[in-house]
Amino acid sequence: MHLDHTHEHPGPAAVSADAVRPDGTRRALRVGLGGPVGSGKTATVAALCRTLRDQLSIAVVTNDIYTREDAEFLLRSAVLPPERIQAVETGACPHTAIRDDISANLEAVEDLEDAVGPLDLILVESGGDNLTATFSKGLVDAQIFVIDVAGGDDIPRKGGPGVTTADLLVVNKTDLAPYVGSDLERMARDAKEQRGELPVVLTSLTGADGVRPVAEWVCDRLRAWTAE
Numbered sequence: 001m002h003l004d005h006t007h008e009h010p011g012p013a014a015v016s017a018d019a020v021r022p023d024g025t026r027r028a029l030r031v032g033l034g035g036p037v038g039s040g041k042t043a044t045v046a047a048l049c050r051t052l053r054d055q056l057s058i059a060v061v062t063n064d065i066y067t068r069e070d071a072e073f074l075l076r077s078a079v080l081p082p083e084r085i086q087a088v089e090t091g092a093c094p095h096t097a098i099r100d101d102i103s104a105n106l107e108a109v110e111d112l113e114d115a116v117g118p119l120d121l122i123l124v125e126s127g128g129d130n131l132t133a134t135f136s137k138g139l140v141d142a143q144i145f146v147i148d149v150a151g152g153d154d155i156p157r158k159g160g161p162g163v164t165t166a167d168l169l170v171v172n173k174t175d176l177a178p179y180v181g182s183d184l185e186r187m188a189r190d191a192k193e194q195r196g197e198l199p200v201v202l203t204s205l206t207g208a209d210g211v212r213p214v215a216e217w218v219c220d221r222l223r224a225w226t227a228e
Contacts, residue, residue, distance in 0.1 A: 018138070019228075021113065028059070028119035029225040030109060031218060032098065032135035034162055035146035037128030040172040040205050042070045044146055045123050047211035048218060049079035056120040056222070059084040059112040061105060063097055063127040070125060084116055094127035102139040109139075121222060131160025142221050144214070148173040153182035156191035164194045168201065168217050175204040 021027050033041045042062075049058055058080060062070040064087065071087035074080065086108040090097040097105055109122055124140055126133055135143045145166035147155050150173055156163055163169060169191055177184050184202060191200045201213045 025118060026226060028057075028109075028113060028117070028122045029142070029222050030122045030124060030140040031221070032124045032126065032140035032143045033146060034098070034126040034129060034133040034135065034143060034166070035170075036130060036148075036151060039128075039146045039148045039151065040170075041125050041128070041146050042073055043205045044144070044170065044172070044211065044214060045070075045125050046074060046077050046079045047205050048123065048215055049074070051211055051215045052121070052218070053080060057116075057118060058121045058123065059086075059116060059119050061086050061088060061108045061112070061122065061124045063088045063090055063094055063105070063125060065090050065092065065094065065127055070127075084112065086112055090127060094129045095133060098124070098126045098133070098135045098139060100136075102136050105139055121218065129162075131155070131158060131162050134161045134165060141225065142167040144168045144170060146170045146172055149177045149182040149184070149187065150180050153177075153184075153187045154190075156187050156194055159194050163191070166198070167221075168199050168214070169195060170214060171200065171202040172205055174202050175207065 019027060033044055035041050045060055052058060060074060060080060064070055068087040071085050074085050075082055088097060088104045088108055105124060112122060113119055143166045145162040149171065171187055174184055188202060203210045203213060205211055
């Protein structure tokens with residue numbers, strides 16, 4: 001059962017034009033997921049779909065430079081029906097398709113809403129990038145940035161726009177910390193210093209309940225989105 005799409009919407013002063021579909025209904029919340037190669041972005045998308053698909057109407061857009069690898073992984077994992085997953089081949093630096101020229105991603109998002117809507121949530125996964133990856137506000141409403149402890153416990157301290165400005169920072173693969181010499185307390189402390197009041201989740205997405213805090217954050221954002 002997905003969220004009610006028939007509630008009254010605020011007037012034009014309260015809702016930006018791009019938040020409402022041509023038929024007057026509220027469009028889906030769009031959440032971008034960025035982070036370095038191998039940090040666990042696709043695993044996060046897959047876990048969120050498995051956890052939330054019985055409650056929400058979800059679709060996914062993946063980004064790869066020259067392949068459909070991430071979309072194929074999600075399809076093989078059967079996290080959603082095939083018609084709810086679209087792949088964008090950027091052909092260039094991932095920054096281009098999520099921040100500079102977002103037209104291909106916007107087209108994919110809108111096509112999904114037309115084809116399988118109404119939707120509650122669309123997850124837009126960036127191709128693997130570095131700590132400067134950020135999404136255009138014209139593409140997504142909120143951004144999750146995923147890093148992992150195997151990349152080094154100094155990543156939060158190094159900062160970068162992805163770490164410092166994302167709406168949620170996920171420090172993944174905490175189960176590997178003892179094996180790679182990462183100090184989780186240090187990572188949490190450095191992330192807090194870099195991000196202030198912005199939330200941080202330390203978790204292992206391979207754990208039985210590892211995605212729960214991320215899913216709860218997404219649901220909180222969705223409730224706020226539909227209440228506007």
